[in-house]
Amino acid sequence: MKISVQSRRWALSLLATALLAACGGGSSGPDGAHDSVSIATAGRLAMAEQGSKTLRLHDLDSASAAVEASYTLDNEPSAVYASPSGRYALAVQRLQDQVQIIDGGIWQEDHGDHLHDYKQASRSVAWKITGPRPTHYDVQAGKQAAFFMDGNATASPVQNAGVRLFTDASIARASLVASTDLNVPIHGLADPLDDKLLLVSRAADAPDTLPTHLNLHLRNGSGYSFSRQVATRCDGMHGSFSSGAYTVTGCLDGMLLVRHTAANAVDDGRKLTTRLRVGTIAGHASLPGHFIGVATEGTAPAPVTTRFYAVDAERASVTDLVLQGWETGRQRRAHAFDRSGQRFFVLDDQGTLVVTQRQNGGWAPLARIAGAIPAMPSAAPWPTLVTNGAVNELYLTDPVARQLVVLDSSTGAVKARRSLGYVPSTAAWLGITR
Template identity: 50%
Template sequence: MPSHAAFRSTRFALGLVAALALAACGGGGGDDEDHAHEDHDIDTAGRLAIAENGSPTLRLHDLDSANVVASFTLANSPSAVYASPGGRYALALQRTQDTTQIVDGGIWQEDHGDHDHDYKQDPRLLALRVDGPQPTHYDDRAGQAALFMDGRAATAQNASALLLTDASIGAGQVAATLPLTAPMHGFAEPNGEHLVTSALVAGATAPTQVEIYRRQGSAYSVVQRLDALCPGMHGSYTQAQTTIAGCSDGALLVRPAAGGNFAATRVTTPSGISTIAGHPALARFVGIGNSGTPSTTRFYDIDPATDAATAIAIAGWGEGRLRRAHGFDRTGRTLFVLDDQGTLYALQREAGAWTTRVTVPGAVPSMPAAAPFPAFAANGARDEVYLSDPNGRQLLVLDTGQLQIKQRVALGFTPSYLAWLGIAR
């Protein structure tokens, strides 16, 4: 591990390069300007935001220097930590306290017209706080993200959705807001200029339908409510204009139709789906849900091109095994799944089917019996995935090219949530 002195030297050098490059952007021309533009790229692995369990502390680990470069005391212990759509900011949701705080990770990229300009600075806690009753689901799609507030029935606070972008966060505001008419545990999925949200049937306490809204500046106008029912609606993802939601008997696929409207298609599965895994580079979805006695996690490949679902058989996944964490690598080629015994599985889709490429028993030697369970975060600039080990108070670094654990990093505290921040390559 580099010394603190070595880190300070590295940070100073990077800051100096950025300063010189910024000066070059302001004037000059010819060969000098072209040469200066070559220095706008920063070779950085990014930073990892790690929340400490039961504590308001959020640490920023610099993956280039292997040092904690900043530690922030939030108002409350986070209920989740997510990266902003552009990867610059960490959003620390505090569900029961009705607020979300935001940390600038200090690494970002700007489009300067004839070149992209990279920056690396010290992290900082923003003054901007996003308030609302019970912020819960966060869905990041194609440069914009929706934060869904469940609302609270006991105090007659309705659900709502907020649209966020890196630009809006940098300007100290949300990009758009959508107030809903009832409290519900639901979702909002950005789908181009539209927002697909969960919706309640009159008199129901849980959502079973979806509504479509079109953005108009900083607000939304309703387009339609779809008649199709999705009992037990939970979990969602959007890829290539298809939004999918999990149902107790399968999934609901929602996509644009003629005349500016949307249409829904039902896909049935032998057991329910409550989590949807997806990746922008993967033209299909993975539905995940528990069923049976003993309760067992089941996996389904869902193809939006054929509206068909096929069971995924993970080699060695027996009855009674439960998923505790999952995540794709940056390319969307490999899906990692961790079970309740600490065994790690690496799945890849080959020859039209998902194949279990690697199994690592004891990847997490001592699995927690209750939350916080291990969490995944994929590096967008390197072929690495990170997996927290709460009981081991450590971080596992997975090489996604070799499909193996290449390092275990002692943290000195119990980690709960992870988010990778940086410039995706």
Template identity: 50%
Template sequence: MRTSFHWGGLTLAVALALTACGGGGGDDGDERDEGATLDTAGRLAISEDAATSLRIYDLDSGSVVSNFALANSPSAVYASPGRRYALAFQRAQDTVQVADGGVWQEDHGDHLHDYKEAPKMLAFRIDGPQPTHYDDRPGQASIYMDGRAPGVPSAALVFSDTDLAAGRFAASATFANAMHGFAEPNGNALVATYRATEASGPTQAEIWNRQGSQYTFVKRLETQCPGMHGSFTRANVTVAGCSDGVLVVSPQGANDFQARKITTATGVSTIAGHPDVPRFVGIGNSGTPSTTRFYDIDAATGTATPIAISGWTEGRLRRAHGFDRAGRYFFVLDDLGALHVLERSGSSWTTRKSIAASIPAMPAAAPFPAFATNEARDEVYLSDPGARQLVVVNTSSLEIARRANLDFRPSYLAWLGIAR
């Protein structure tokens, strides 16, 4: 069954049936009544390069326990805000499919109860024009639909794991124009991009306020952010990338936000952050040869400081990045296959270690290795499409713990499970 929602000319269709479908089932059985707390490392949702398969890899057994057939080859795979579901974006085909990873936690009032069951594919699906950006924050996330020019505007859906379990989204917003933008959930507000009709891309931020299941426009912030792309929100402060620095959007009161610019020597197009780290990392490419540059962004003081990675010479490009679960380390994979581990101390970052040949034979073209963080164990993961392996890095020893062989070329990764 499919229900359609019409917002200002935009139609997003959501299939509400929640029955399981698709191939594959778990071989670990159900553990619904085994106890309140489970000792589990969780699972990985892994897509196959140039194929429609989405595999659920159980980290406890070290094996694929489900193999689901998607409608199309995914353009990205993300974890839901509560880490129970995998979201398989299929941008070109205007759809997002949802898989239940089968590991989750419920609040039973006097205790938290853990569950581990066989994964399943949901019939629940979100259809809309070019789902692209995914902004995941504690407790809620948004899918940003780029829309299509002319005539099909961009839109955003905001939801929690509870919403996905019920086959719904919590709230939505429809914007004036199609654009490659973002919409950051920020408390009861939404920080979204704005593109002027004559502009090729977004250059300003707008504030929207949630009223029930809809967001209504509040104000457009005047500060310009040319080349606006990439964002992250922490503690109600949203930072977005600009071609001349970053834009910092922060609350001043109920539904009142202000924006200010922090300039950088080169442009920023990606913002990395962690809930427990009171700073942001700005990332962007510049120069000849093109080289990835990194900046420590202090939104509180309005400063941006270049981050120097030991051995990062001109021409080096970032291929993957991410924090460990505690936010102590920031990992950067370069285009030669070396994994650089940065550690923050106060306002500075130092290169704690570089692991050469983490990916022994780096692909010359996409798909490049993807990065995922285990939030229940001290591990992070890299996909190695060429070697058909999953690379497991221990974040305590900062060593490669193992290379798990796969019988397919992995592309996108998402960790699913119970954060500890």
């Protein structure tokens, strides 16, 4: 059949219009390039309710942080995390061996010649991440993340530990990027960095059930291949963070510092010795090579005190980090960095918020806010600190007052207290990081 010139032009016009609409509109320059589409949005806060299967998404562009949508999960979540690029809420249901996913509806795409922001209604995702006892979550910010599945030694047959690696794009495809399984159940971790994965192992003479070593694995298609073991031992390994060219884990006698030396290689690691066991590592992608180790001193009924260590990976140094007014007997209930990585927030067990900031290559006091949480709970759920990646705010959940406390991340000052009408347990920020 012969098509007229006029018909061809009409068809091409329709095609161009469709392509432009698929890109979200906008104008084209003389070279046909589309304009960037930027949406001013503070994002959404995914928040779980204590003792409930309900997950609510609060719209932070609303003056009252109104609920954009509520979702009934399969089970009450044990934790809620944001996906690596911040689009999805990951509702961990550890005892049920699954992670449910909610699309937060705010994301950014790279269209080659421009960036395109989107804000739509949130929605439930049918696909789930599954595996025995999803527990430890490690993120390579903006790229990928891994859930470490502890496995289940009490199951029959025994369920071994494993790793599930994914990206925001793979969630959209309803698939993992890669996975691998260990030959034992173990409470461990798996830190991804590009095609490398630092994965735990435990020596036969381990003093407890925790890992003792890190093994380097390299991604091979949808799986991983063992490369070698990091030589330096780290008994009682627990907690990790990677930033810049370094990964740090907590140990019974300090921290293990591993340097990434090439795209497929790491060094043999070195021990940063401390007088206390370090069980948590805090860090930020915008503060490469700097970490904060969190340790506990004392055992009840004697005073129990949280202690902090500042790590400079480039210098392979560790020093005591003493927070302003932090006394013996004070315990950390929540902590977070601001979106710049330049300020570190800690909430103590009396409801006081202590803020320290980077200054002259170290950490210096910034603020101490008493009564950030007027009445602290006597048991979990404890308050949670959540950082907004788009604007200078942090959010502090108050389970007793059933409130969301909005903080100015540049000063730590309380900006607002918003009634929730329910007891918040765990939360994650979703949106476009600026």
